Amino acid sequence: MKKLLNNPTNVVEEMLEGYVKAHPDYIKQLPENQRSLVTVRETRDDKVGILIGGGSGHEPGFMGYVGEGMADGVAVGNIFASPSPDPILEVTKAIDKGAGVAYLYGNYAGDVMNFGMAAEMADLEEEIQVQAALATDDVASAPKEEQEKRRGIAGELFIFKAAGAAAEFGYDLENVIRVAEKANANTRSMGVGLSPCSLPQTGEPSFELGENEMEIGLGHHGEPGIEKGPLETADHVAERLVKDILEDMPINQGEQVAVLVNGLGSTPRMELYLIYRRVEQLLAERGIVVYRSYVGDYITSxxxxxxxxTVMKLDEELKQTIDHPVNCPMFVQK
Known part of the structure; x- marks a missing residue:
């Protein structure tokens, strides 16, 4: 699999160097740790800090979402791997404005461990109050009765947005976390994999699929899905994904939702809009109103x-957070 690389060992550092050079009006690296990026804008005192993070390879997630209306800082890990506690702690110290810091990340063992360690160090060494909210939106990754075991995938975008808006509204730490957890509880995602990616260090495919095969429920690191089968039409794929989402999270006629159709890295926008077309039809047939829609590459692999x-069921509070303006290097909403 061809890639434009220099030394694969340095790919994350070189990417971050290029990213900061490309967006100096948005973001900067902290001198203490190259993997620690924070907003260049001045945030007000007593604002809850929003810290997101995760592995590289998901661009524009996660570093693309540092900016007004979203996160104040991001800790960057190796490809598909959690950041270590050190960059998380450095970002925490940099963005704390006296009201504490909210950690937002996906429910993966490495992230849970490393963000947890950083939170302990922030408390013991810096006396910074930290609370965390985890994304668990992937319907395919665990049964409904074990939602706490589910992975976070593209629905993380909505959780970041909800918490970022709540912090901008002036909510305290406890209520920022409450809003993030509400957003997570009202969000479900299902994915389909068509072809693998390859890590720069190996050049080998991350999994195997036949030429005319797809996998329903594939994770965004290549984790196994729930079934493999022959490649189907865009309409049939959309119908299967929406069916599983609505069986897991029933939505009543007249309720409003935000919808995200997220590309995994190499799927053309043309195909994503074909999927969205059928998703919107299926929801409309059930009397479900799409309040806002997002189509594109938001958290890739x-x-x-x-x-x-991804479907997020909205109430009035979540509608306010989804409407709130955002100005980040890779995500702008007016």
Missing amino acids: LEMGGCSV
Whole structure:
């Protein structure tokens, strides 16, 4: 699998160097740790800090979401790997404005361990109050009765947005976390994989699929899904993903939702809009109103083929957070 690389060992550091050079009006690296990036804008005193993070390879997640209306800082890990506690702690110290810091990340063992360690150090060494909210939106990754075991995938975008808006509204730490957890509880995602990606260090495919095969429920690191089968039409794929989402999270006629059709890295926008077209039809047939829609590459998996569908059920509070303006290097909403 061809890639434009120098030394694969340095790919994350070189990416971050290029990213900061490309967006100096948005973001800067902290001198203490190259993997620690924070907003260049001045945030007000007593604002809750929003810290997101995760592995590289998901661009524009996660570093693309540092900016007004979203996160104040991001800790960056190796490809598909959690950041270590050190950059998380450095970002925590940099963005704390006296009201504490909210950690937002996906439910993966490495992230849970490393963000947990950083939170302990922030408390013991810096006397900074930290609370965390985890994304668990992937319907395919665990049964409904074991939602706490589910992975976070593209629905993380909605959780970041909800918490970022709550912090901008002036909510305290406890209520920022409450809003993030509400957003997570009202969000479900399902994905389909069409082709693998390859890690720069190995050049080998992350999993195997036949030429005319797809995998329903594939994770965005290549984790196994729930079934493999022959490649189907865009309409049939959308129907399967929406069916699983609505069976897991029933939505009543007249209720409003935000919808995200997320590309995994190499799926053309043309195909993503085909999926969205059918998703919107299916929801409309059930009397469910799409309040806002997002179509594109928001949390990718290097050059993986496929997409995911995310639905967030909205109440008035979540509508306010989803409407709040955002100005980040890779995500702008007016």
